[in-house]
Amino acid sequence: QDSTFDKSDGGLILSARVSEQEISFTNPLNNKITFTNFVKLKSDISADLYDRMKELIDQSTPYRSDLETTNGVQFKNGTGSTDLSAHIYFGSDTTETIADSYEWSKDGTVVAPTQTITVDASGVADKAVYSFKATIAGKVVASQSVTITNVDDGTSPINLVIDSSNGYQFKNNIINTTFTAILYQNNKEIDSEGTKFAYIWSKTNSDGTVDTAWNLAHQTSQKSITITNSDVWQRATFDCTA
Structure with missing residues (x-):
């Protein structure tokens, strides 16, 4: 040059x-x-x-808009907050231009006439679109929007417990007990009537092999099954999935 x-x-x-x-x-x-x-x-x-x-x-020459956040754009489990800040730049300038006024909207409804707003997770059900407009000399010179989401990590896990009416160990080949599959969520039993889930039982022999014949005979959904000496020779493992 x-x-x-x-x-x-x-x-x-x-x-x-x-x-x-x-x-x-x-x-x-x-x-x-x-x-x-x-x-x-x-x-x-x-x-x-x-x-x-x-x-x-x-x-x-157009203004460039820039939207900054202090804590990202996604909340989890309805907790947290983030600040959204509006910034504009004239053309290729690296120095920020301060607008005469700023206006923030949430899903099209005006919520604040400030350059920076705080968004709380409690105010976002699933998702919300936040937008700003920057005005100079009565004219909107720049705008930008961002989608804020609020997601759940998932519902509490369901635990399955097999209850036996007569214990789990028998002597002298005298076996007679009823197994009942009980589902718990948040420390409370659910589906006590056995109508909301399908319960499938399976048996594994003492040598580790799957008892296919027994499994086929018990493939119909049952919340409770009766086990007798005809079902067990020496030892067996019973499982249930719901």
């Missing part, structure tokens, strides 16, 4: 003479033109016209 280039004067205007020209017919990339006798010229554009041109350029 020429050190005499002065951006504040609207650029550098020169006149020059072509003193030498080299043309390569085999490789046009080697073509070369040499200029000499440079003369710096002054623009004939009047100061008033130049100011008007600059004004028109400024009017057509």
